[in-house]
Amino acid sequence: MKAKSQASIIHSSVSRRRFVQGLAAGGVLSAMPNWLYARSLQAAGHGTAPVISGTEIDLVVEETLVNFTGNVRKATAINGSIPAPTLRLREGDTVTIRVTNRLSKSTSIHWHGILLDYRMDGVPGISFDGIPPGETFTYQFTLRQSGTYWYHSHSGMQELTGMYGALIVEPRAQHHAMTQDQSMAHDHGMNHNAMNHSSMMSHAQHSMPAYQRDYVVQLSDWSDEHPMSVLAMLKSHSDMYNYNHPTVPEFTADARQQGLAAAWHKRVMWNEMRMSPTDLADTSAAVMTYLLNGTTPAGNWTGLFKRGDTVKLRFINSAGNTFYDVRIPGQTLTVVAADGQPVKPVEVHEFRFGPGETYDVLVTPNEDACTLFAQTMDRSGYAAGTLATAAGMSAALPENDPVEWLSMEDMMGSMDHSAMDHAAMDHSTMKHDMAGMSGMNGMDHSAMDHAGMNHDMTAMSGMNGMDHSAMNHDMAGMSGMNGMDHSKMNHEAMNHANMGHATPPKPLAKPSSKVSHARSEYGASVDMRVDTPRTNLDDPGVGLRNLTGRGLRPAGHKVLTLADLRSANGVLSDKRVPAKEIELHLTGNMERYSWSLDGLEFGNSTPVAMKHNQRIRVILHNDTMMTHPMHLHGMWSDLESADGELLVRRHTIPVQPAQRISFLTTPEDLGRWAWHCHLMFHMDMGMFREVVVYE
Amino acid sequence: MNKILLTSLCLLTTLPLTSVRANTEDASGGRDPHAHSNGFTLTSGPYSMPAPRQLVLADEHHFGSVIVDRLEYQPDNEFSEYELNAWYGTTWNRLLLSSEGEVEDGEFSSETDLLWQHALTAFWDTRLGIRLDQASEGENQQWLAAGISGLAPWWIESSAMLYLNDNGQLAFTLSGEHELLFTQRLLLNSQLELSGYGKDDQQQAQAAGLAQVRAGIRLRYDLSRHFGPYAGIDWKYSLGENADYLRQAGEPTDNAEFVVGLHFWF
Structure with missing residues (x-):
């Protein structure tokens, strides 16, 4: 060698x-x-x-x-x-x-x-x-x-x-x-005879399905340039490695297809905000080589199996700066664990995961060779390997998907007002406050799905103190709102008599939906603030939306979302209502290549204090247009829904652009812990907090 | 005119001073980012490691870059020109060296700004420092410099600078630059710069008002993100009495020149 x-x-x-x-x-x-x-x-x-x-x-x-x-x-x-x-x-x-x-x-x-x-x-x-x-x-x-x-x-x-x-x-x-x-886990064309594991791991005593092979699939990224010099480049030109910038020919193509006005409107807001719709990753294949078990795609790492075997794949994203979208074309993946902790098995065909996250997946290949394909979120490259019944086999390698632009949801958060908690809805703060947006004249309404904007108020019996008079949408050019469907707004059914002021008995039973920006977010470190975040967990994220409709995957193709994950019985043991709520905003300035929490980089920050064994809610509110895998050391992050339903135990929680997400934690171990975005360049630029667990 | 400019200069000069902590402490009435610290800091409180703090991340590092925006040649005039920007510092405070110069008939002249650049808002910086003009004819000049620079909507790199010299002369420049991408490597760079003076100074051949408009378009092909050759047209148009001074010196007042050059940075 x-x-x-x-x-x-x-x-x-x-x-x-x-x-x-x-x-x-x-x-x-x-x-x-x-x-x-x-x-x-x-x-x-x-x-x-x-x-x-x-x-x-x-x-x-x-x-x-x-x-x-x-x-x-x-x-x-x-x-x-x-x-x-x-x-x-x-x-x-x-x-x-x-x-x-x-x-x-x-x-x-x-x-x-x-x-x-x-x-x-x-x-x-x-x-x-x-x-x-x-x-x-x-x-x-x-x-x-x-x-x-x-x-x-x-x-x-x-x-x-x-x-x-x-x-x-x-x-x-x-x-x-x-x-x-x-x-078994490191067999690679060397030890075939020792590979008969048919007798192992019949997990009769556990609820986990049995499997015959067990492989670690560790994804990473490698740069021939020293990572510190990559960071220095980003510091000077933050779009340095993006080769998907919008171009003039794309504009003319859009204009031909959608009309000049639509093509123009699609771009106005991005240009006014000085944000790039293709800012999907700070690094790309221009500087990174993507590895699977330390092997390049050409090296074709191969995991062997016998026909009929169920293979357990322990996917670990160990990349410094890369989100991967993983699939095995033609195969169904049964996710059985997330971040090491068992989940109720869920069948998917593809999943996205960021640095720090792990998924255990079972697959029973129905072909003699199939491709492990992990394209990067920015679609500039991929890591790949093969599951095969014999060494040297390979299957077709898919093409990378075309780059999809970030959407309005990624920029503005919730466009779906039906999902909003109207009881707590303070419309006076409802303005889309973005540092550089003078008047949003050119807001792209063409992409706004008005059909889904269902102001169904039949269930709004608890509407207390809803003040629309101060509703500041600050959208000077909202002439395109004619198509808004108010027909479903059933005013008759709006029971004003029931508009009582009953205070919930447990104020922290649900995560608060009132957005509260830190005062340190109003400076040069923050280029955007989201005032109407989305709280839904069923979005696979940019590039993975509507894959079947876009002709990129077969019908029925299912992409894993956070909403699909449920911890196995017994994992989420602490059912207490949190005693404290901590809101933390993920912030940054792409142009300056500065990353922070609450607008403060690590050097300017103070620790987050958590009381020993207290049940604590953490709200992570993403005021950026990138997905950040937030890793909290030393304790679990028990993800919950926007309604406060405990879902799944994690140690690294990916927060999508303009998303507001919350988890509960019980700090069982005293001491000082790190808490950071696991994209290394974001972490190193200051998207990092210290946590003190004190008695 | 002069008074307005002088007032503006004073205002601009005070901006960086008042905004030193703008990025960390803004009285916008938001949530206290330290509300959950319980009074602990990175070097004090339970389980803290003894000061000085060991964990220092890149947000406290210094970075730097040298960007040669234009190194170009006008074949018709045998005239060379450069524009470079070099910076060193943190995200929020940087030392900036910004220089433009030309060589014609072996004579070198340049304008060099040495500035403290401070991040004011998400997209805008204040600049404060000095400018040194090295003239091929006439005397060299020193100026106090202040202004703002940043990224305007539609990705226009902009700056507005005011200069004050010891004769009480004020000078100003306004500039904007934009890049339109045809492919990921082929782009059209457009530049526009307006410059002028606050009062007449015959000795220096300066007249009050807008003195020069300069526009350029350059078609560039980036062989890499670090290095791209270009060709284009650079147009300079002088106005009013400033144009008269040039005519007296036998210089052109309205000329468009073909240029070829290189853009690179490291």
């Missing part, structure tokens, strides 16, 4: 295709001394992380050379491997993990999604001092959970340079069956 990769160095000019596809044999170049693999079950081949299990583990962090694109670059490996070794641990065990730093700078490892003592959480400057060069830090913690998690550096940009690995905690009850065949 070494010789092959060196041969590829000769090609000094990298063709575009190779950059996107990567090298077939790309990956770690330098061979590590054998002693490093003492705890590993096998040496690292490309795309196959070694598996380490047990309760005493040694990890060594060291610089290594890699070649994913034809260029040899420095990367950060653990035990010589990228991805880092897969750790298979056991629920209830106390593990001791010694991490030795052989880099020239400080390092750290954070155990993503694991509940533990805060001093073991691995965030330098919050939980501990970091691991200085040449030193060894001993992590020790008891595993109080099971499922699919991962680990990564929390120092600088080391995660983006290769420091990430899978962390699987096996449930104590079924551990015996698992340990009999630990090779």
